[in-house]
Amino acid sequence: MRIVVTGGAGFIGSHLCDRLLAEGHSVIAMDNLITGTADNIVHLVGRDDFLFIKHDVTNYIYIDGPVDAVLHFASPASPIDYMQLPIQTLKVGALGTHKALGLARAKGARFLLASTSEVYGDPLVHPQPETYWGNVNPIGPRGVYDEAKRFAEAMTMAYHRVHGVETRIARIFNTYGPRMRLDDGRVIPNFIGQALRGEPLTVYGDGSQTRSFCYVDDLVEGIVRLLHSDEVEPVNLGNPQEMSILELAHLINQMTGNEAGVIFKPLPKDDPRVRRPDISKARRVLDWEPKISLEEGLERTIEYFRAKVG
Numbered sequence: 001m002r003i004v005v006t007g008g009a010g011f012i013g014s015h016l017c018d019r020l021l022a023e024g025h026s027v028i029a030m031d032n033l034i035t036g037t038a039d040n041i042v043h044l045v046g047r048d049d050f051l052f053i054k055h056d057v058t059n060y061i062y063i064d065g066p067v068d069a070v071l072h073f074a075s076p077a078s079p080i081d082y083m084q085l086p087i088q089t090l091k092v093g094a095l096g097t098h099k100a101l102g103l104a105r106a107k108g109a110r111f112l113l114a115s116t117s118e119v120y121g122d123p124l125v126h127p128q129p130e131t132y133w134g135n136v137n138p139i140g141p142r143g144v145y146d147e148a149k150r151f152a153e154a155m156t157m158a159y160h161r162v163h164g165v166e167t168r169i170a171r172i173f174n175t176y177g178p179r180m181r182l183d184d185g186r187v188i189p190n191f192i193g194q195a196l197r198g199e200p201l202t203v204y205g206d207g208s209q210t211r212s213f214c215y216v217d218d219l220v221e222g223i224v225r226l227l228h229s230d231e232v233e234p235v236n237l238g239n240p241q242e243m244s245i246l247e248l249a250h251l252i253n254q255m256t257g258n259e260a261g262v263i264f265k266p267l268p269k270d271d272p273r274v275r276r277p278d279i280s281k282a283r284r285v286l287d288w289e290p291k292i293s294l295e296e297g298l299e300r301t302i303e304y305f306r307a308k309v310g
């Protein structure tokens, strides 16, 4: 297959490019590098089966020749990024999704949207099944990301219903691994960076809020299975192993030998209290579940960041 990955120089997008190339597909990564970096794909440059195009996907997308699939991963994804780039985030979720769908339609390609657990907002149902419609504050600071992705899902379903585009929607829960940015504000790189520098880990609130973390290789496996499945409606992809942020902090301190402990700061606005995917649908329709334990995934991620901090 000839596959376009928007956001291909980002954290997840670049791992997806690696995986698709390893399966023998030809890959076109399209990215404007607003939150991603060419470092993530530098090892692919020069291959015959890989092409990087620097392009802002909120503008018309032109690709020469056939395309079999469009995987739309372009979007700022960490809260620090999307709160600093609120308009770009709304634009890439709305205009960017429209343009990426337009490309899929023009080429008769399958389309997969990287949506997010944030469509559930601060959930009133726990864990969150795909049938839950969510609890999002549209005008809060996080609303730019949550609503952009909700709009993107609606646009994807409209292209499916009106134009018959074969569409897939992955609702991705917190994912981590090598190639995240140390300063992207997400909790795992934050904690690992602080731990490797011997600083106390910053816990927002009392640390009792929960998250569930999926290692990137597991997520990519789920994405590939979803792409090849017949499932049009959204599918949650994430790791259902839930833990409190304080537990995570202690684990990272223990794994890195950091003795500086933790410090507490006030919780940001609209921070979700709990987050855990219900992955029964992914188990049923994709025969997928995460395989990599948190300890193993953290080990690999700490190793990656050690070189960056060192």
Ligand SMILES: NC(=O)c1ccc[n+]([C@@H]2O[C@H](COP(=O)([O-])OP(=O)(O)OC[C@H]3O[C@@H](n4cnc5c(N)ncnc54)[C@H](O)[C@@H]3O)[C@@H](O)[C@H]2O)c1
Pocket: 006, 007, 008, 009, 010, 011, 012, 013, 030, 031, 032, 033, 034, 035, 036, 037, 055, 056, 057, 058, 072, 073, 074, 075, 076, 077, 078, 092, 096, 114, 115, 116, 117, 171, 172, 173, 174, 175, 176
């Ligand atoms: N990492 C997670 O935990 C997570 C969870 C849920 C959903 N997602 C989704 O997965 C996708 C990838 O997230 P990530 O964690 O790899 O983030 P990332 O910031 O590392 O990657 C996003 C990429 O999109 C690019 N991009 C942004 N706007 C663009 C535009 N207008 N045109 C072209 N490229 C653009 C960025 O430069 C970057 O390379 C995003 O759509 C995100 O919403 C990620």
